[in-house]
Amino acid sequence: MTTETDDRETRHKARAVKHKQVVDARIAAAQIDKGLLLVLTGNGKGKSSSAFGMVARTLGHGRKAAVFQFIKGAMDVGEHAFFANHPDVIWEKCGEGFTWETQNRERDIASARAGWDKARAALADPAIHLVVLDELTYLIRYRYLALDEILPPILARPAMQHVVITGRAADDALIAAADTVSVIKDEKHAFRAGVRAQNGIDL
C-alpha cells in the first residue's frame, strides 16, 4: 500500500468515525415512542403504495392494520387481493371512484360517510397498530366530509396507534396536525409518455 493510499484510507476512517458520532448522537436524542400521524401528499407516484408498505411492516411485527380506501373502492387492485384476507387486516373499500367517474355527488358523499363511520371505529380501537386512510384528502377537498368531522377522532386515537393519510392536496390543518409529512413531487411519470397503469406498480 502506498503512502497516498494510506493517507486516503486514514482520512476516510476519520470521517467515518466522526459521522458515526454525529449520527449516534442524533439517534440517542430521539427516544420517544408514540403513535404517529403521517401525511403523504403531492402529485407524484408512491403515496398509497408507501402506506401499503407500512401495512406489510406492521404485519411483519405481528400487529394489526386497518385500511380504508376512500376512492379506489371499485377498482380491482393488487393490494386488496394481497392483503384483504390476511387475518390481521381489516380492509374496507369505501368509495366507487372519483366523482367524475360516478357522476353522482350524493352517492359519493354517502359512500364517504359510511366509510368514515367504519374508520372511526378503527381509530378508537387500541388493538389496531396502523390505520391507513387512503385518499382521505379528496373527501375534504371535495367537501364530502368536513375537517371538523375528520380531525377529532384522529387526534383522540389510542396513544400508540399510527395513522397514515394519503392523497393529493392535503389540507393545511392535516399537515399542521401531522408528525411526519412527505410531499411527493411528480418529477416524471410514465403515464405522460403514454404508458397506462401497470399491475404491480400502479394497481
Next chain:
Amino acid sequence: MTTETDDRETRHKARAVKHKQVVDARIAAAQIDKGLLLVLTGNGKGKSSSAFGMVARTLGHGRKAAVFQFIKGAMDVGEHAFFANHPDVIWEKCGEGFTWETQNRERDIASARAGWDKARAALADPAIHLVVLDELTYLIRYRYLALDEILPPILARPAMQHVVITGRAADDALIAAADTVSVIKDEKHAFRAGVRAQNGIDL
C-alpha cells in the same frame, strides 16, 4: 329543492361530465404496457415503504418479486419478516448498514458487489415481474459501484419487468433513464421532534 340548489347541482353535473371527458381522453391516449423503471428519491419518508407496497401489489396479481436491500441488511425490519418467506419472493440482504456504521469501506464494497451480482441475475429473469433495488443510490454515491456496472443490466432487462430504485440523491443518469421519478420532500419528520424509528412505520 330551491332553484339555487338546482342550479348548483346542474353546474356540478356539467363540470363532472366535462372532467370525465378530459380524464377518459387521457386514459384512452395511454395504452402502452411496458416494464417501468421507477426512481423514488429525495430526503422524505416513504421511498422504501412505497417499493414494498408495490411488492404487495405484484404478489396480489400472482406475480413474482425480488428485493435487494443494499444498506439495511443488518437491521431487523418488518418488511423482511413479512415478505421474505413468501414463495413468490426472493429477498436478499446485501448490506450491513451505512459505511459510518460498519466503519469498513472495503467490507461495504464487497457486500455491495456480492449483492449486485445477485440482483443482476434477477434482472435477467423474465419470470420476475418486479425487482426492487432498495437504497441502490448510495452504492453509486459512495462509489461502491460504478454507474457503468449498474445501468446496463437494468436497461437490458426483460421488456415487461418493472424495476424500482430507492434512496436519496439519485444520480442524474438514473433519473434520465427512468420512466417515472418521484422526489419525496421531507416537509416534516417526527425524528426531529425526538421520536425514534417506529415499528410498522419506519422498520
